[in-house]
Amino acid sequence: MKIKNKRAKKITLIISCVFLGYVLWLLLCPVEIVAVxxxxxxxxxxxxxxPLTTKGKIDWWLQNKEMLKERYDIPKPAYYGDFSVNFWLFGDGYKEEGKYDRRCFDDMKTKVNCIEKNIVFSVSKSENLGVIFVVENGIYRIDKNGKIAKVNID
Known part of the structure; x- marks a missing residue:
């Protein structure tokens, strides 16, 4: 009986370590910008x-918006100040339009200019709402005090 318990504990420990290692790898792996x-x-x-979490996504934007402006000159606000930046998972790379409802980019002069529609984060600014963040679990905005708050949609 003791041998089975020791073996079960070792297996549980190994599985836990592998899982923890995977989670740490996901959290520490830097964001790769493939294209704009x-x-x-x-x-x-x-x-x-x-980043996987809402907080992680918003924090990433706040920490990297200057880098995005310097390296990629985005966002590019309209003359009245509005902009929109969508972050898409690159996944398996560019594909031909072929499949229904892929996101294709007209600035690429090739047939292989589409990706699967897998949006993970969106940031926009408008005169009425200010800066808003759209994630899978809702919409957040920066309030007048500079704090990030979830927008209640009724």
């Missing part, structure tokens, strides 16, 4: 290893 596509004041950023 633009259409006036709308930008699409193709990424790998994007």
């Amino acid at each position: 596509h633009e259409n006036r004041h709308f930008s699409s950023v193709l990424v790998n290893n994007f």
Whole structure:
């Protein structure tokens, strides 16, 4: 009986360590920006290893918005100040349009210019709402005090 318990404990410990290692790898793996596509004041950023949590996504934007401006000149606000930046998972890379409802980029002059529609994060700014963040579990905005708050939609 003791041998079975020791073996079960060892197996549980190994599985736990592998799981913890995987979670740490996901959390520490840097975001990879594969490409940026633009259409006036709308930008699409193709990424790998994007943060998994809402807080992680918003924090990543806040920490990297200057880098995005310097390296990629995004966002590019319209003359009235509005902009939109969508972050898409690059996944298996560019594909032909073929399949229904892929996101294709007209700035690429090739048939292989589409990705699967797997949006993971969106940031936009408008005169009425200010800066808003759209994630899978809701919409957040920066309030007048500079704090991030979830927008209640009724």
